Amino acid sequence: MDREILFHLSRDGRLTNVELARRVGLTPPPCLRRVKRLEEAGVIAGYRAVVDPEALGRGLEVLIDVEISAQDRKSFGEFEDIVASYEEVVEFRRMYGRPDYFIRVAVADHAAYEAFLSDRLSGLPAVLRIESHLTMKEIKTSYGSS
Template identity: 75%
Template sequence: MSNGFSLDAIDREILFHLRQDGRLTNAELAKRVGLTPPPCLRRLKRLETEGVITGYRAVINPDAVGRGLEVMIDVEVYANDLKTIQALEDTLASYEEVVEFRRMFGRPDYFLRVAVADHAAYEAFLTGKLTGLPGILRVESHLTMKKIKTDS
């Protein structure tokens, strides 16, 4: 947030309701937060302009699009030169199976969240795309037993 912009209780309430249902009309959102539509729309536009709201998206059922198996992967690297690291990051970020990619402080060096259809598709991803990439020292896969809480 730029220029000392701070959120008040109504802004937080707007964000809460939009996280629950990003398709709310301005009129319905205004009603839920106790405003009339014009000031609600001004607040919404301000939240977008200030970068608090960075976009809107559809939440897709992974099973419906053939991505029902989600695997968390720890990746450690041995490379310490910027060129190899950048090439590795570019390659991993380009894979459509990779739905989240983070560089971490400490170990592991990277965290990947991969979504594929099934175990065979994960094996194909692991052996065909991940294993053997220059700079990778170790890969450790973690399969989810149960999702307890997720933001999406």
């Protein structure tokens, strides 16, 4: 039952408790108790709106692989702090193996990406190699199919 609740809330976090209960075959009070328990247990970590990047002037999304030259903890930490502070960065992960990092940025256009790459990312001292990937077509995202 909890999995069913999570399935429906992950598709539409704005469902009313009454509608959610109807979809999962419960009455509203036990459904609400289950949702509250899932929230308290941290299974439901939060609710958010999916915002159209075009509406924010960030219609170009670029996926970036980054390898860094230094392998010490201090260099990793400094690199991570700097990159995480950039507002263009919408996702940032340290990876096992190569590349060292995966970065997803959202910018207005190609000129904005070039400026981000030239003025910010490639100028960092630890950066060894950068590989950019532009999306041809989104097939599936965390918030559904395109």
